[in-house]
Amino acid sequence: MTFKKHGVAALAATAAIAMSLSGCGAGGGDGEAEAKLSDGDVTITLNWWGSDSRVKLTQAAVERFQQANPNIHVQTTYSDWGGYWDKLSTSIAGGDAPDVMQMDESYFSSYASQGAFYDMSKVSDYLDLSNLNEANKKAGQIDGTQYAAEVSVTLVGVIANMDILDELGIQLPDTSKWTWDEFEDLCKQVVEKSGGKYTGTQPTFGGYDYQLWQRQHGHRSMFEGNKVSVDKELLKEYMQKAYDWTHGSNPIAGSTDKWSEQFAAVNSNIQDTDMAKGTQAFSFGSGALTSQLAQYSKALNTENVKLLPMPITEGGTSDYYYMKVGMYWAISSKSKHPAEAAKLIDFLINDEQTGKEFGTDRGIPANNKIRADLASAASPLDKQLYDYVDQMAEISGDTPDPTPAGGGGSANLLLRKLQDVIFEKSTVDKAADEFVTELQSEIDQAQ
Numbered sequence: 182m183t184f185k186k187h188g189v190a191a192l193a194a195t196a197a198i199a200m201s202l203s204g205c206g207a208g209g210g211d212g213e214a215e216a217k218l219s220d221g222d223v224t225i226t227l228n229w230w231g232s233d234s235r236v237k238l239t240q241a242a243v244e245r246f247q248q249a250n251p252n253i254h255v256q257t258t259y260s261d262w263g264g265y266w267d268k269l270s271t272s273i274a275g276g277d278a279p280d281v282m283q284m285d286e287s288y289f290s291s292y293a294s295q296g297a298f299y300d301m302s303k304v305s306d307y308l309d310l311s312n313l314n315e316a317n318k319k320a321g322q323i324d325g326t327q328y329a330a331e332v333s334v335t336l337v338g339v340i341a342n343m344d345i346l347d348e349l350g351i352q353l354p355d356t357s358k359w360t361w362d363e364f365e366d367l368c369k370q371v372v373e374k375s376g377g378k379y380t381g382t383q384p385t386f387g388g389y390d391y392q393l394w395q396r397q398h399g400h401r402s403m404f405e406g407n408k409v410s411v412d413k414e415l416l417k418e419y420m421q422k423a424y425d426w427t428h429g430s431n432p433i434a435g436s437t438d439k440w441s442e443q444f445a446a447v448n449s450n451i452q453d454t455d456m457a458k459g460t461q462a463f464s465f466g467s468g469a470l471t472s473q474l475a476q477y478s479k480a481l482n483t484e485n486v487k488l489l490p491m492p493i494t495e496g497g498t499s500d501y502y503y504m505k506v507g508m509y510w511a512i513s514s515k516s517k518h519p520a521e522a523a524k525l526i527d528f529l530i531n532d533e534q535t536g537k538e539f540g541t542d543r544g545i546p547a548n549n550k551i552r553a554d555l556a557s558a559a560s561p562l563d564k565q566l567y568d569y570v571d572q573m574a575e576i577s578g579d580t581p582d583p584t585p586a587g588g589g590g591s592a593n594l595l596l597r598k599l600q601d602v603i604f605e606k607s608t609v610d611k612a613a614d615e616f617v618t619e620l621q622s623e624i625d626q627a628q
Contacts, residue, residue, distance in 0.1 A: 230265035304523035333507030333544030388592030507544025587627025
C-alpha cells in the first residue's frame with residue numbers, strides 16, 4: 182500500500198480542494214462550452230500524476246493520438262502525487278484547470294459536487310464508455326451525472342510465498358472461503374514450525390482493507406452522504422486484530438518495531454520488506470497489488486507465489502467485495518474544447534495499442550476488451566491478476582457511497598489511529614471514537 186507517500190499530501194490536498202472550490206457552484210458549469218469538434222487547430226491540456234514509466238507511456242500515447250488527429254495538439258503536465266494535487270487545486274482556483282485531468286476517488290466527489298467537471302453525457306458522440314461494466318460507469322457518476330470515466334480498478338488480496346509454506350509442510354485450505362481464524366492459524370503455524378525464522382504476515386494498514394472488513398459484516402459504506410457511517414464496534418475489532426498480531430509471546434506479524442519497519446519498506450522500497458527478503462509467508466496487497474505481485478516474485482526469484490482472496494468473516498456477507506476505482510479521467514467544466522478532450526480520453530481508454538502498452542501501469546484496466554486482450558497474452562504470473570478480477574467480480578456487491586468533500590484523508594487518519602493502538606498510545610475504544618469524531622469534523626469543515 183502507498184499511504185506513507187501520500188499521507189501529508191492527501192491532507193493538504195483536502196484543504197486545498199475546499200479553498201479552490203469555494204467559488205464554484207454545484208452541479209456542473211453553467212458556462213460549459215458546446216461539445217462540437219473544431220474545424221481548425223485546437224490545443225488542449227492533459228495533466229496526470231505518476232512514475233517515470235507512466236510519463237513515457239502516456240507521452241507515447243499522446244503522440245499517437247496527435248498523429249491520428251493532426252489538428253488537435255496536446256500539452257502535457259505531470260507530477261508526483263503531492264505536487265499534482267497542489268497544482269490542480271491552484272489551477273482550478275485560478276480558472277485555468279487542465280482540459281483533461283487524472284482523478285482519484287478520494288477527491289472525485291469533492292470536485293464533482295462543486296461543478297469542476299464537464300458532464301460527459303454531452304460528449305457521448307466522442308467518448309465511448311460501452312466497454313465498461315455498469316458498475317464501472319456508475320463509479321464515475323454523482324447523482325446520476327457522468328463526470329468521469331473510470332480508467333482502472335484496484336484490488337485487495339493476499340500474496341502467499343508458497344516456497345515457505347511448502348518448506349514447512351503447511352497446506353492452504355480452500356481459500357475461496359477461508360476465514361480469518363484459518364488465516365491466523367496458518368500464520369501461527371509458520372512462526373512456530375520455523376522457530377521464529379519466518380513471520381506469518383503484517384497487519385493491514387486501513388483504508389480499502391477496512392472498507393472490505395466492515396462490508397463482510399454487512400455494513401456497506403463508510404459514508405452516507407456527508408455523514409460518517411462507521412460501526413465503531415467493527416472498527417474496534419479491526420484495530421484489535423492489528424494489536425493482537427503484533428503483541429504476545431509469538432506474534433504472527435512480529436514486534437511493533439517490525440510492523441513499523443515493514444510499513445516504511447512497503448511504502449518506500451518494497452525490496453526491503455520481509456516478504457521480498459523471503460522471511461514472511463503472507464502479505465496484504467492493496468492499491469499497488471498489480472505491481473507488488475511481480476516485484477515480490479522477482480525479488481524471491483520464483484513464480485511460486487499465489488494471489489489469494491482476503492479472508493472472510495464466518496457467517497458474514499457473501500457479496501462483500503467491490504472493485505475500488507484505481508483512477509479516472511475527467512474533463513474540466515471550464516474546457517473550451519470538451520469534444521476534443523473527450524476524444525483524447527476515448528483514445529486513452531479504448532485504443533488497443535495504448536491499452537497493450539499501458540498494461541497494468543494505472544491498475545487493472547476497467548475496459549473489458551482491453552483487460553481480456555491483456556489476459557490472453559499474459560504470463561502465468563500476470564494471469565493470476567486477471568483471473569482474480571473475474572473471481573472477485575462473482576462476490577462483488579454495490580459500491581460504497583462516494584467519499585464526500587473533506588473525507589479524502591480517511592485512510593491516513595485511520596492509519597494514525599492504528600499506529601496509536603499498536604504502539605499502546607491509545608486504546609481501541611479511544612482510537613475508534615477519535616477516528617469518527619475527527620473525520621466528521623474534517624467533512625463538516627469542507628462543506
